[in-house]
Amino acid sequence: MADELYFQTIASLAERLGAKGLSSVELTKAVIARTQAVESQICAFNSFDVDDALAQAATSDARREAGEVLGPLDGIPVGLKDVIAVENQPLTASSKMLADFVSPYDATVTQNLKKAGAVLWGRLNLDEFAMGSSTENSATKKTTNPWDRTCVPGGSSGGSAAAVSAGQAIASLGSDTGGSIRQPAAFCGVVGMKPTYGLVSRYGLIAFASSLDQIGPFAHTVEDAAIMLQSIAGHDVKDSTSYRADIPDYRAELSQRKGPWKLGIPKEYFGEGLDPEVNAAVEKAIAYYREQGCEIKEVSMPHTKYCLDAYYVIATAEASSNLSRYDGIRYGHRSKDAKDVEDLYFKSRGEGFGEEVKRRIMLGTYVLSSGYYDAYYLRAQKVRTLIRQDFLKAYEEVDALITPTSPTPAFKLGAKADPLALYLCDIYTIGANLAGLPGISLPCGFASSGLPIGLQLIGQPFEEANLLSIAHSYEQAHEWRNAHPQI
Amino acid sequence: MSQYEAVIGLEVHVQIRTQSKMFTRVGTGYGHPENTLTDPVVLALPGTLPVLNKAALDAIIKTGLMLGCEIASVCKWDRKNYFYPDSPKNYQITQFDQPICIGGGVEIELPGSARNVMGEHKIIPLTRIHLEEDVGKLNHGSHESLVDYNRAGTPLMEIVTDPALESADEAYAFLTAIRAAIVQGGISDCDMEKGQLRCDANISIRPVGTTELGTKVELKNLNSISYVRDGIAHEIKRQLSLTASGGEIVQETRDYDGTTGASQSLRSKEMAHDYRYFPDPDLMPVEVDETWKNRIEATCPEMPFDRQRRFFETYELPYTITSVLVWDRPLAEYFEETVKLAGVARAQLVGNWIVNDLLREVGAAKIDLADSKIRPAHIAELVELIETGTLLNNAAREVFADMFQSGEMPGAIVKSKGLAAEPTDTAELEQWCRDSIATNDKAKAEFQGGKGSAINAFKGPVMKASRGKANPKLVDETLRRLLAES
Numbered sequence: 001m002a003d004e005l006y007f008q009t010i011a012s013l014a015e016r017l018g019a020k021g022l023s024s025v026e027l028t029k030a031v032i033a034r035t036q037a038v039e040s041q042i043c044a045f046n047s048f049d050v051d052d053a054l055a056q057a058a059t060s061d062a063r064r065e066a067g068e069v070l071g072p073l074d075g076i077p078v079g080l081k082d083v084i085a086v087e088n089q090p091l092t093a094s095s096k097m098l099a100d101f102v103s104p105y106d107a108t109v110t111q112n113l114k115k116a117g118a119v120l121w122g123r124l125n126l127d128e129f130a131m132g133s134s135t136e137n138s139a140t141k142k143t144t145n146p147w148d149r150t151c152v153p154g155g156s157s158g159g160s161a162a163a164v165s166a167g168q169a170i171a172s173l174g175s176d177t178g179g180s181i182r183q184p185a186a187f188c189g190v191v192g193m194k195p196t197y198g199l200v201s202r203y204g205l206i207a208f209a210s211s212l213d214q215i216g217p218f219a220h221t222v223e224d225a226a227i228m229l230q231s232i233a234g235h236d237v238k239d240s241t242s243y244r245a246d247i248p249d250y251r252a253e254l255s256q257r258k259g260p261w262k263l264g265i266p267k268e269y270f271g272e273g274l275d276p277e278v279n280a281a282v283e284k285a286i287a288y289y290r291e292q293g294c295e296i297k298e299v300s301m302p303h304t305k306y307c308l309d310a311y312y313v314i315a316t317a318e319a320s321s322n323l324s325r326y327d328g329i330r331y332g333h334r335s336k337d338a339k340d341v342e343d344l345y346f347k348s349r350g351e352g353f354g355e356e357v358k359r360r361i362m363l364g365t366y367v368l369s370s371g372y373y374d375a376y377y378l379r380a381q382k383v384r385t386l387i388r389q390d391f392l393k394a395y396e397e398v399d400a401l402i403t404p405t406s407p408t409p410a411f412k413l414g415a416k417a418d419p420l421a422l423y424l425c426d427i428y429t430i431g432a433n434l435a436g437l438p439g440i441s442l443p444c445g446f447a448s449s450g451l452p453i454g455l456q457l458i459g460q461p462f463e464e465a466n467l468l469s470i471a472h473s474y475e476q477a478h479e480w481r482n483a484h485p486q487i
Numbered sequence: 488m489s490q491y492e493a494v495i496g497l498e499v500h501v502q503i504r505t506q507s508k509m510f511t512r513v514g515t516g517y518g519h520p521e522n523t524l525t526d527p528v529v530l531a532l533p534g535t536l537p538v539l540n541k542a543a544l545d546a547i548i549k550t551g552l553m554l555g556c557e558i559a560s561v562c563k564w565d566r567k568n569y570f571y572p573d574s575p576k577n578y579q580i581t582q583f584d585q586p587i588c589i590g591g592g593v594e595i596e597l598p599g600s601a602r603n604v605m606g607e608h609k610i611i612p613l614t615r616i617h618l619e620e621d622v623g624k625l626n627h628g629s630h631e632s633l634v635d636y637n638r639a640g641t642p643l644m645e646i647v648t649d650p651a652l653e654s655a656d657e658a659y660a661f662l663t664a665i666r667a668a669i670v671q672g673g674i675s676d677c678d679m680e681k682g683q684l685r686c687d688a689n690i691s692i693r694p695v696g697t698t699e700l701g702t703k704v705e706l707k708n709l710n711s712i713s714y715v716r717d718g719i720a721h722e723i724k725r726q727l728s729l730t731a732s733g734g735e736i737v738q739e740t741r742d743y744d745g746t747t748g749a750s751q752s753l754r755s756k757e758m759a760h761d762y763r764y765f766p767d768p769d770l771m772p773v774e775v776d777e778t779w780k781n782r783i784e785a786t787c788p789e790m791p792f793d794r795q796r797r798f799f800e801t802y803e804l805p806y807t808i809t810s811v812l813v814w815d816r817p818l819a820e821y822f823e824e825t826v827k828l829a830g831v832a833r834a835q836l837v838g839n840w841i842v843n844d845l846l847r848e849v850g851a852a853k854i855d856l857a858d859s860k861i862r863p864a865h866i867a868e869l870v871e872l873i874e875t876g877t878l879l880n881n882a883a884r885e886v887f888a889d890m891f892q893s894g895e896m897p898g899a900i901v902k903s904k905g906l907a908a909e910p911t912d913t914a915e916l917e918q919w920c921r922d923s924i925a926t927n928d929k930a931k932a933e934f935q936g937g938k939g940s941a942i943n944a945f946k947g948p949v950m951k952a953s954r955g956k957a958n959p960k961l962v963d964e965t966l967r968r969l970l971a972e973s
Contacts, residue, residue: 324576330575
């Protein structure tokens with residue numbers, strides 16, 4: 001089964017497409033067939049457009065026939081989290097609020113993928129407005145974990161992770177506000193990367209928390225993640241927070257940078273609540289790096305314990321304002337029985353938003369309220385600065401940090417009904433968002449339950465090439481990337 | 488009962504004239520079909536982000552420099568959150584705690600005792616000027632309300648004065664002065680009918696001699712400068728009579744209707760919003776360094792009253808002429824260009840021709856000064872012909888009317904129409920002058936007693952004898968010579 005087209009890497013498929021032993025239409029058909037075969041069990045897609053995908057594939061083949069190839073992504077089916085705008089395609093954020101919304105414009109990453117020749121395939125499920133860690137908050141459907149359909153795929157980019165894991169897309173894009181790429185990547189046994197804040201344009205990404213959101217790739221391998229990142233990274237005039245960084249050739253750098261690296265182990269990330277099997281797998285990965293001659297240092301990040309609190313103040317504050325635009329006036333769900341403007345707001349938003357979204361809007365509204373701003377929002381921003389300083393201080397000594405991605409492997413659907421218990425899933429990933437740093441999760445083994453375990457590496461700002469190289473070193477020395485779920 | 492005084496603060500909103508909107512590339516404008524000046528950013532579609540139009544920031548920095556404000560070194564953006572259908576994002580991007588322009592002031596002139604007498608000058612201190620985006624417009628029908636987002640996202644500056652104005656006349660003078668400055672700076676056309684300049688007034692009264700501010704009432708929808716004056720006067724009167732009758736002033740927002748001269752309450756303080764301001768995470772603070780400020784400073788025009796003082800000093804112009812020239816920058820520049828050609832000694836004559844004759848013709852023809860066929864060179868040449876005696880007053884008026892129509896130079900018109908003054912018979916002129924002096928002993932005594940202006944008394948009879956054709960300059964010289972001899 002590992003030989004199936006839909007489980008191949010971008011790198012190998014690009015080679016086969018280049019050798020003309022394979023067409024993009026054949027590959028896309030294989031991915032479509034796989035999607036249709038398993039979708040009733042995985043439920044990763046909010047929508048897909050078979051004719052549109054095949055037309056893109058045919059265009060790619062014609063281009064290749066004419067001797068023009070746009071790069072390694074040319075002709076490769078890539079899925080998009082349903083918060084990334086594609087012109088004339090639905091854009092729902094897995095919310096009733098946008099159930100019928102069709103975007104009239106492309107996100108910048110969408111344009112970049114189109115320029116790279118990718119076949120855009122499907123709108124992938126998520127927790128409504130990216131708020132959640134299990135994709136159970138979707139108003140559309142509950143995506144399952146391809147390794148165990150009674151478990152969650154993680155979230156919020158659960159559809160993006162599950163689709164790649166199940167062979168329904170060769171790679172995909174997600175967004176990560178507090179771990180929403182890395183945690184589902186860990187749960188689904190694929191590679192997921194959140195770039196440095198500002199490396200990838202947010203234009204066309206439905207905003208959850210503007211100062212934390214970042215788009216990033218899911219893929220089977222680190223090399224594929226590097227290929228994906230290459231196509232979407234870079235300054236964008238449409239995003240004022242986008243950074244003018246020099247973009248190296250990430251894929252080429254993988255074979256250039258071989259270490260040994262100095263790696264830090266933040267002791268605060270290995271405390272209470274960490275599953276012993278996860279701990280053991282991460283320890284083994286640390287041992288691998290040590291064997292490779294890397295210097296392993298324990299570092300302290302004293303403000304780690306405040307991450308979750310600071311995160312839920314800042315993220316909800318920004319979200320409460322970002323989601324104000326969904327009011328039923330210009331687009332989106334509009335209540336049918338409102339008697340005046342105020343009633344229209346109450347009813348449209350009351351009917352259109354799910355419980356978790358409402359909870360976070362209320363929380364965010366509260367922390368920004370007059371008289372509470374200083375105590376909550378302003379203090380959280382100060383804590384955020386301290387957290388970033390923890391990281392930067394650690395980076396005076398080390399190139400990257402090694403941690404578990406999530407305290408546990410995937411949990412059962414419905415197991416975490418208490419929102420607070422669910423928030424705790426993100427304790428290892430949130431720090432990178434608050435500090436704006438790049439993080440990657442890659443498979444590092446399996447629990448006795450058969451569920452994948454993720455290893456997280458957190459790198460220095462805009463040092464994605466280093467981070468990918470460190471991850472690539474471990475990945476190539478192990479076989480986890482060749483394991484695929486039985487569906 | 489003790490005497491009361493009024494305390495007034497103004498909030499003036501001015502739309503900045505930029506090609507594109509404040510945070511996106513779609514164009515700005517007035518009177519376009521509904522919702523045609525929109526794009527995904529203006530409509531706040533999911534996923535859109537703002538990107539600052541630097542021209543808007545340049546414009547407000549220029550305004551600040553013109554008005555003597557301190558310019559903040561960092562320009563930071565905040566979100567003001569409130570739900571209303573004219574606001575597509577349901578938050579407005581504005582500047583809350585760190586406005587780009589701090590302090591400064593606007594020089595005003597209060598009405599003088601007569602039209603030709605300069606009034607008292609005063610500086611109205613500003614609290615701040617900040618930049619924000621304008622909202623859309625609601626059009627209410629009988630069964631539905633429609634919203635037009637053409638105006639949404641247009642750059643808007645909010646100019647806030649200290650509570651330092653004392654009367655409706657001061658408010659009128661303030662708006663006149665600030666509008667002139669902003670128009671002359673090329674920042675906005677300030678057309679109140681198009682909503683490019685809007686003014687709200689906060690008004691309270693207090694016993695004279697006290698410093699504590701009374702309960703304020705905000706007046707809104709004052710859509711002309713005269714309505715601002717009348718509305719404030721009305722509100723002060725309302726508060727005084729309410730106080731006199733033992734009533735209590737409540738903090739509220741009132742709507743003044745300029746056509747009826749009455750106001751009514753819009754809302755009271757209890758409905759005040761909590762705007763939940765916080766820094767906009769989609770926009771980076773912008774650093775405004777000295778180089779940037781210096782570049783803008785070089786483009787700042789002279790302020791109207793500074794120009795007036797210079798005109799007094801340099802050209803010795805009377806108040807009535809300067810008070811016309813300085814409020815209109817192109818006109819003032821036209822004047823100075825003409826003086827450059829005609830010479831400073833003829834500045835008064837140039838000023839008279841421009842303010843009295845040129846403006847009258849331009850006004851009657853309903854054209855802009857820029858479109859007038861009479862250019863500074865025409866006026867300079869005309870004045871030259873008059874001063875050298877070639878052209879007499881009546882003939883000069885004929886030449887002026889001709890050149891306004893044809894654009895021909897005055898010299899050419901004089902030639903083609905034969906309007907040059909006839910060469911004067913000096914013997915005849917001298918005889919007329921002798922006759923005039925001989926018949927007016929009183930004036931002669933006055934002139935010789937040192938009253939220079941007494942010479943004018945002799946000129947009338949001479950001009951009469953010549954039937955208006957005598958060269959005034961020659962008459963003057965001849966009279967002086969004869970008076971000195973006798």
